[in-house]
Amino acid sequence: MSATIDDVKDKSFDYIICGGGTAGLTLGARLSEDPNTTVLVLEAGAANIGDMAILRPASYGSHFGKSEYSWNHETTKQKSTGDVSHFWQRGKGLGGSSSINFLCWIKPPAKEIDDFERLGNPGWNWKNYEKYIHRTERFTPPSEEVQKTLTMNFDNWSLGTDGPLKIAYPFSIDEGELKVQQTLINAGLSLARRPMNGETAGTYFAPCTYDLTTHTRAYAVTAFYLPNKDRPNFKVLVLAHVNRIVPSTNNDENSEFVAESVEFEHYGHVYTAHAKKEVIVSAGALKTPQILELSGIGNPMVLRKLGIPTKVDLPGVGSNVQEHTLVAVSFELKDDVKFETLDILADPETLRKHLDLHGSGLFTTGIIGFSFATLSQISPKADAIIKAAEDKVMKNANDYPPGLLEQYKILLDRLRNDAGCEFISFPGMCSRPNPPKKGKRYISFYVALNYTFSRGTIHAVSKDPAVNPEMDPHYFEEEVADMLVWIEMVKFARNLRNISPLKEMTTEELNPGPDVQTDEEIAATVYAIAEQAADIIRGKYQP
């Protein structure tokens, strides 16, 4: 139940969950199924319940830069991207990033989930993943008419139908999407076999976290918080920023760390709540390391700099950071092509009209076109790049921190055999550096790197919990594997304009644009535009 500070301060709970995002609310709902188990969730952001800016489905990017929805983190300046820093948006508020994400319901390859277990984490395998994800899903397939129009076939697919999270295809799907999909198939990326069941290689239309009855976003709040909020044993306190975990008082340097309570800040005052069983830190990948480090859990070298005594020597905290980097390529559509893209919302009157069209119109569309390819499917240079990456890894094998060589071996195997080159079609312009032309419509392809070799860090830089941690992704520092693959992916996406039916639908490439031709020029452009694509959507299509 939504809690007040009096329900929480100095009170004891079986479990305290730090961070009420996707993972935190899911876990809170699950643990509190047992009426004898008390659960407290502490969330730094606001509740934002019923806020149309969150609920309106195709509101991608509209939350970016707004502190009521997003943390607006900024990375350190990146040498490889021209000494600039990059904005990292993450959801702030109940539901976390599930309240601002792009609603796409896609799944990883089974093999990649099994790799967690192969790296020494028993139970972290596809079989378990699928069991629990089916429990989460409530999938409604599209009508037979839509299936026929979009040549969809779900015979092989298996999704859960009784879970709390509503999964569906968005209400409005333009038939232009089918032509885009056909282009990718004609480019050699045939239909994926069972993309919801671990066989993701190829092209497919993905469903969204979308409530078909209300035409609103389905997310951690609608699936896990609202249906359970009246349980007396489930308390959720918002605007509660967790500072640190406090161990039991008899804790000294040599004894085991036992989490006894959680210190948090609420409206400028610091309070504690006590945990009888466990404290779970689920503040997202970017903020979790800070809570651990301020609690004395982490790399002693980092903690020493902060003046915090090491309680648990855990060097992995805040290391091994990998970013799902993306960049977009955009093509201008011919004026006579029928395809209602988000570009038309640039006109204020059209925007107003579509905002009023609740239950239809462009805000009930979604990002549905996905393709996953192997490097050899998209580039004649695949063998040479993989060989160069292997040589580099073997040359430096003795210098890697523990566990990294094992990860790299798996990544090299994936680079050779698996479909890690991701292409996402986007109905509209979402790229840099060239601005859209007035009155024109665009089709874009996000190019996303899934097998990242560069490794970054996120560490607290002050004892003060209000000071943001330092986030350094080390973008493209592993030049061979990351940059060369990236360049080949951009080239593949650019070439889609020469393939039917897109060839007949488009006039010219807007971005990266005709001035960018050589590999060096592509590299220079992607340096400048990496990670900024989504930023473009903001302010152009949104209220």
Ligand SMILES: Cc1cc2nc3c(=O)[nH]c(=O)nc-3n(C[C@H](O)[C@H](O)[C@H](O)COP(=O)(O)OP(=O)(O)OC[C@H]3O[C@@H](n4cnc5c(N)ncnc54)[C@H](O)[C@@H]3O)c2cc1C
């Ligand atoms: C812009 C964007 C688009 C995305 N699009 C998609 C998509 O289309 N499909 C998809 O599958 N995935 C997408 N993702 C990723 C997906 O949303 C995340 O992987 C997922 O939400 C992560 O869940 P989490 O629980 O780990 O973190 P989050 O959901 O981010 O939750 C962390 C929570 O902890 C809170 N918190 C942080 N620090 C503290 C603190 N000190 N004290 C208390 N609370 C704290 C935060 O406010 C937040 O609510 C997207 C992510 C973003 C940012």
